[in-house]
Amino acid sequence: MTATQPAPRRSRTVMFAAIGVGVVMALLVILLITSKNADDAPSASPVVGKVAPALNGKAIQGDAVDIGTNDRWLLVNFFATWCTPCVQEHPQLRKLSEEMQKTGQLKVVSVVYGDKAAAVRRFFAKNGGTWTVLDSDNGRTALDWGVAKVPESFLVSPTGTVVVRFQGGVVATDVESIINKAEGQAEGGS
Structure with missing residues (x-):
């Protein structure tokens, strides 16, 4: 049973890392969509x-x-x-x-x-x-x-x-x- 215990830890770590990366990517997409293009800024x-x-x-x-x-x-x-x-x-x-x-x-x-x-x-x-x-x-x-x-x-x-x-x-x-x-x-x- 000791051989199978580290596997759940890794899968939780991978899951939390994936969620973290997903949140960061979602924030970047939102930032890119809502930010003004430099060409649109008045000059x-x-x-x-x-x-x-x-x-x-x-x-x-x-x-x-x-x-x-x-x-x-x-x-x-x-x-x-x-x-x-x-x-x-x-x-x-x-x-x-x-x-x-x-x-x-x-x-x-x-x-x-x-x-x-x-x-x-x-x-x-x-x-x-x-x-x-x-x-x-x-x-x-x-x-x-x-x-x-x-x-x-x-x-x-x-x-x-x-x-x-x-x-x-x-x-x-x-x-x-x-x-x-x-x-x-x-x-x-x-």
């Missing part, structure tokens, strides 16, 4: 608070845009038709363009990011939107603006200063709120 923008870089590139739709001569707010949106969050954000851009263009308060401009002009034309024909769309000029404009990944948008004040950067899509009410707050502060300060 500092080199252009916020500075004069907006030029918008180069040929117009696929609409007219070329010169930021220096703009007398209203400008939302510069970097997008691609193959980008799911870009497609999801498009109705918000349409809403902004339609509502705020009536008042002359905001103009939307999109810059294509790694996409073909034909795909962009089909996308706008299917999903609507009449604002200016510029080609990517081989990515130079995105580089000048410090674009990390699409969708990414920048709100430019009428003075040409980049006020805020939106990563992962814009919400029309957020843009409207920022503009109204900034204009309210400007009126209160004068």
